[in-house]
Amino acid sequence: MNLSVKLGSLTLQNPVMVASGTFGYGVEYSRLLDLNQLGAVVVKGIRLGPVRGNPTPRTVEVASGLINAIGLQGPGVDGFIKKYWPFLSALKVPTIINIWGTTVEEYAEVARRFDALGGVGGLELNVSCPNIKEGGAQFGTDVKLLAGVVRACRKATKLPLITKLSPNVVSIAPYAQAAEAEGSDALAITNSFPAMAIDIATRRPKLANVTGGLTGPCIKPIAIKLVWEAAKAVKIPIIGMGGIESAADAIDFLMAGATAVAVGTANFYEPQTVLQVIAGLREFMQQRGIDDVRKLVGSVQVAK
Amino acid sequence: MNLSVKLGSLTLQNPVMVASGTFGYGVEYSRLLDLNQLGAVVVKGIRLGPVRGNPTPRTVEVASGLINAIGLQGPGVDGFIKKYWPFLSALKVPTIINIWGTTVEEYAEVARRFDALGGVGGLELNVSCPNIKEGGAQFGTDVKLLAGVVRACRKATKLPLITKLSPNVVSIAPYAQAAEAEGSDALAITNSFPAMAIDIATRRPKLANVTGGLTGPCIKPIAIKLVWEAAKAVKIPIIGMGGIESAADAIDFLMAGATAVAVGTANFYEPQTVLQVIAGLREFMQQRGIDDVRKLVGSVQVAK
Amino acid sequence: MLERTVQIVSNERDTDLYFRLVMRAPEMARDAQPGQFVHLRVAAMRDALLRRPFSIYQARGDTLSVLYKSVGKGTDVLARMGPGEELSLIGPLGHGFTLPKAGGETPLLVAGGYGMAAMYMLAERSPQRGIVFAGGRRRVDILCEDEFQKLGWDVRVTTEDGSYGEKGLVTHPLIAELRRSAAGRKLFACGPTPMLKAVGKIAEEFKVPAELSMDEHMCCGVGVCLTCVIPVKTTDGWEYQRTCTEGPVFDASEVMWEMPK
């Protein structure tokens, strides 16, 4: 039975990865599960320098979901390489590094640094951060800014490049196509949804940052729709994510058109989820005599 | 204690209404609750002629939510007036009629018809329907189309006009402002989110229409954020909705900037919700010595 | 139609798949008619927000019962509930069966699986006895056989795997019976859609009247959401009608089995 899939030149032993920001730098969960079973480890977003992140409270639980406003706390490129790369580079499965910046140049510079590091599985561009130079529009919600970021990173590295799209758009197709046209090897869909919660007793927002990003099972139906739309618009592979907590959820994404999937928020409440998804996917295929996971990709049957 | 609020020239005895499409034409629930307790009854979307709607399955339950693709089944203006208006016009509380069309002209014609009817509390423009003439873009996701619809309806009627915005945009502010500029008396935020679910056993979409709109508690955090954003952008009142199932949820929306709220999906699983919300709101105000519900509106305290 | 918080009197396993749930609900019990249903809220679970519809099986004195099969999230939780616990109920709902008249047509009841529940109430209230065709996949799917017999009905059992009664589909003995004599008989059916469709065709073929309790997914249960519609023939074509309101019981001659173009 073949479970392996490709994202550009990167081969994954199976299509099940973890989502950036929900799995730290791998090492934390390595005591609870064997990371070498995963398709890939994806680490928390990293920019050039260290980032303190937002004040607390940073997360709040909502119906079937979580809102977070961590503020991309992280050690920066050097801190990451020093502190986490020895562990990650010793894994048998690829590490994908989620990167960000506030200018196109910063994205490109981070990409160059990781290109030079050697051994990195791929880079995932998190484009849901405000562009400072262009006046704070998000890279991910402006097709031209998005194209610029992908173009610059494509020039900066030969590493497999994954563009992680923002869901916060009228139609995802033009963004998916722009990333593809600029040389992105794959797309990741979806990032979190802008959201807010209020504590009516104190009249204050429940997050210090006022707003945050909604993730978890509550967003799955929207994420499936986005993957399905994007898959019709591009030829490059899509990593589907948003609320996956079972093999059935993962198969939903595959059938909608994703080539791989990532488990995010579910790691927090059930760290075994990613292994359960892999096992469940294998079982599903066995039961139905499906010999190649790629046969599931985009296999939803829509009457014409 | 004052619970009454105004939407343009329309006065509601309290700010708690029901959401279009989740309360039929009022008569159905009138056996389970006293409609005269509500702020207003809002009926299912009506266009000029009768509409059969989509094939089944039309709804599917998901985590903390529901996806629907009813397809706006309805009796059309004449059918509605004949079948439901005698009942609705006898209520003590206003009826707001949710209207739609596939051309600007149809919207305006429907508005004119209801203007001529007399006794209608207000019209709510559902702009999440494709514009046929302009090639199928949604009225609600194109600022110019939106402005055109509101302008035409404004000319067609003096009735209070509520524009019900689509959540499926990068930023809701320009849409809110366009509706305000064209003479809308209020905004309704939010309609459902484009979503999809797949049956992995049959490999078919769970809805005959393939995609549908996501509603229920799962969307509340996104809806709160949209209301908060829109309230900063306009002066006209906002009717907040999306996942309300308790007074606390309703107060969230009020604090975020809504002047009134609507209960939608929750009616399906707990028809008493709307009465519970009104009672709970009253109790909350009593406990805190708040004498006017308008003091809650936009009262979330965000540190600068 | 009422909404009430009701207490569970008992909730016991019938066969290994089915449970009998008895609730104290005096007003609903009083109003209930055969073929009507209740819309039951199980718990505020993440994946089961909506109410679940169940046919009314018995209405006796202060109590109302349903007979349900544990098939998924909601019924799973329900099966673990016990006496004294509370449920929220809306009912009785829907348009039920026309009660056979004494001296009128002889009722032939056709039931598959939990369809037996609705049929039982009809059998109990019908002033005229007849035949019950009870079908299921396996022996455990055959419910209430004794009870139908105690009421004086002739029960004909079929199972698909032959583990009990005649082997085959419930429609086989039905056809045989109608071949023997169709005149003066009327069909009443409740069960899975393929069975209802087969019964509908049989009624047409044998020119006997039939009432079918349609099994559609429901959401609100009271007619507002338009989830549960089926295409129904009208004088000038067809229209979508609500299973929860115009149904669940429809005259077989009105039901369209293929979606019109």
Add this chain to the structure above:
Amino acid sequence: MLERTVQIVSNERDTDLYFRLVMRAPEMARDAQPGQFVHLRVAAMRDALLRRPFSIYQARGDTLSVLYKSVGKGTDVLARMGPGEELSLIGPLGHGFTLPKAGGETPLLVAGGYGMAAMYMLAERSPQRGIVFAGGRRRVDILCEDEFQKLGWDVRVTTEDGSYGEKGLVTHPLIAELRRSAAGRKLFACGPTPMLKAVGKIAEEFKVPAELSMDEHMCCGVGVCLTCVIPVKTTDGWEYQRTCTEGPVFDASEVMWEMPK
């Protein structure tokens, strides 16, 4: 750190607000240290997706116990569970208290409400006895008094409403005690943040060392999500550290009570 599905041995009400939950979890019981916690998954509820953290109260043989207060959605459901039912547990987690040394500083424990749980394990494992300052709003918030006494600790009770022990805040008798003698004493505290802050200030004032178990909202509990951070002084300024990993126990001198600009 392990993840295990564990069985409930008992789950009984202690006072009318608190419950003692005993679980069979041999490996975790073996590894547990005072001040550590377990991250417990209650049920797949709509509004309680995440695990809940609870200090380890006792670890004896094969069993691990927590002492919890029913305050909301998750603890509400937990309080209704019984022996034999299963829970998912991750633990032991976090960086606990430094065990007092025999002949070392005399430990003064300060506990508010459920903070008594973590303190009990420390009191039990500490080779040296000392004083426990137990505070709460009402009498029902005072837990384990007898048990501390049985271990040979001197227990000083305060309640805010005066319904039991001295009336006032738990810090009052602590200050009195330190005024009598501060040298050679060390504070250990677990309880609500305002209490911890007061204890931190008192430690500073009296120049005694103090370890505080910080109470922050948690999400993953294992260091990946960065929800639970607090600003901590470092040699070159400050940084956010994780309560679940670098804590929950911090040296009072490191904790910053005001957010740096």
